Amino acid sequence: MYKKAPNSKTVTGYNSFKRKEWYQVKLIMSDKPLDLDLNREDVIYIDLSSLNIANCTGCFGCWTKTPGRCVIRDDAVKVYPKIAESDKLIYVSRVKYGGYDTIMKTMLERAIPIQQAFIRIVGGETHHVQRDVAEKDAVIIAYGDISEQERELFKRLIGRNARNMNFKSYNVIFSDERQVCSVVKDEVAKWEE
Numbered sequence: 001m002y003k004k005a006p007n008s009k010t011v012t013g014y015n016s017f018k019r020k021e022w023y024q025v026k027l028i029m030s031d032k033p034l035d036l037d038l039n040r041e042d043v044i045y046i047d048l049s050s051l052n053i054a055n056c057t058g059c060f061g062c063w064t065k066t067p068g069r070c071v072i073r074d075d076a077v078k079v080y081p082k083i084a085e086s087d088k089l090i091y092v093s094r095v096k097y098g099g100y101d102t103i104m105k106t107m108l109e110r111a112i113p114i115q116q117a118f119i120r121i122v123g124g125e126t127h128h129v130q131r132d133v134a135e136k137d138a139v140i141i142a143y144g145d146i147s148e149q150e151r152e153l154f155k156r157l158i159g160r161n162a163r164n165m166n167f168k169s170y171n172v173i174f175s176d177e178r179q180v181c182s183v184v185k186d187e188v189a190k191w192e193e
Helices: 076-085 102-110 148-164 177-191
Strands: 002-004 025-030 043-047 086-096 115-122 125-130 136-143 167-175
Touching: 025 076, 025 177, 043 076, 076 086, 076 102, 086 102, 086 148, 086 177, 125 148, 136 148, 136 177, 148 167, 167 177
Parallel strands: 025 043, 025 086, 086 136, 136 167
Antiparallel strands: 002 043, 115 125
16 A cells, blocks of 8 residues: 555655655655554555566666566556655565565666666775665664574675665664564654754
8 A cells, every 4th residue: 555644745756846855755664564553644555465566587678678667557566656755765575585575676777767777896896886876874674583694694785775675774673573663753753852
């Protein structure tokens, strides 16, 4: 389900905000429904489990045929612009084999239209050029039955992803599944500080 806080602005795409306001979007994206009582205009909550998001086919049409737009017309096309616009974000995902679980991984793979096919050098490594993507303060909340080895692998994955996802800062929090909503609420409260 795609929810906005009551009285929030309608967001329809990359050009829907004036440049001054554009980078003031806060995003919570979860692979499971969360019972959140959001009374903030600047927070968008997306429950990926309620959306129809197909797997990326690897066609690279979003880079060559329709730059910046995925050729698959499903719910992902409403989500990746929000990822690009957000300056603060929280990803909530079960950890599976040391990585994001299927729902979150699928959505993040489908978000490649926010990058360009062009390459840049960052810290001596090659990375894709972003397509008008805000720098982000990110919190990744990982839950599930996670071994110590999977935790270390997941932290390494997030560190590597941070360079491709335009994270200026990030924090990985491991949580018991029953405590996820509480952890998310605590992190959202920090946005007010």
